[in-house]
Every structure is written in C-alpha cells, then in structure tokens.
Amino acid sequence: xxxxxxxxxxxxxxxxxxxxxxxxxxxxxxxxxxxxxxxxxxxxxxxxxxxxxxxxxxxxxxxxxxxxxxxxxxxxxxxxxxxxxxxxxxxxxxxxxxxxxxxxxxxxxxxxxxxxxxxxx
Numbered sequence: 001x002x003x004x005x006x007x008x009x010x011x012x013x014x015x016x017x018x019x020x021x022x023x024x025x026x027x028x029x030x031x032x033x034x035x036x037x038x039x040x041x042x043x044x045x046x047x048x049x050x051x052x053x054x055x056x057x058x059x060x061x062x063x064x065x066x067x068x069x070x071x072x073x074x075x076x077x078x079x080x081x082x083x084x085x086x087x088x089x090x091x092x093x094x095x096x097x098x099x100x101x102x103x104x105x106x107x108x109x110x111x112x113x114x115x116x117x118x119x120x121x
Contacts (some may be wrong), residue, residue, distance in 0.1 A: 018046040020058050026106040046091040
C-alpha cells in the first residue's frame with residue numbers, strides 16, 4: 001500500500017497534485033519590459049505587487065480570480081504556436097496580455113489603455 005505524505009502535498013507516484021502547479025512568470029519580452037519600465041513609480045509598484053500575487057497562485061486560482069479578470073482575447077489572432085492570447089487586469093488602470101505555456105505565464109504587453117489590450121487601437 002502506497003504511503004501518502006500529506007505534509008508534502010503529493011499523490012502516490014506523482015511529484016505534484018494535478019492542476020496545482022504554481023504559476024511561473026516569464027517577464028522577458030522586450031515590449032513588456034519597455035512598457036513596464038515606462039510606468040510611473042506608483043503604477044510600476046502596483047504591477048510588481050500583482051506579479052508577486054500571481055507567483056503565489058495555482059492556475060485554477062488565476063482562472064477564478066475576480067480581481068484579475070483573466071479573459072480570452074477573441075479579437076486578436078494568436079501567433080503560430082500559441083493556442084490563445086489572454087488579458088488580465090494587472091492594476092486598476094492597466095491590463096496585460098499574456099499566454100499560458102505549460103507552467104509559465106508569458107507576458108507580452110502591458111497597457112494603461114484598455115482598448116489597446118484588445119487590439120482596438
């Protein structure tokens with residue numbers, strides 16, 4: 001009979017609980033970085049607070065979080081190799097575009113203009 005070690009939060013024969021991987025962030029996109037560094041200090045700190053929160057979430061928590069408002073962007077065709085692009089509220093006035101790649105949330109852009117996030121500007 002397999003031994004289950006609840007303190008490690010594992011299933012017998014598996015290293016992690018299904019769908020319970022923490023989100024890993026990829027902030028290396030130069031367009032995202034340029035926009036992030038161009039934000040005013042207060043707004044930039046608010047973005048960093050949200051990124052810190054994201055690192056502590058599991059994927060199902062991100063999908064359900066009402067404050068982050070994870071939404072599929074239907075108005076923009078994703079690049080080849082990416083199944084879908086998503087928008088999430090990163091601060092009260094900024095949204096980011098990103099996509100899921102395994103355990104990684106790969107950020108592409110950040111916009112203070114919400115319409116720009118959806119390709120309308």
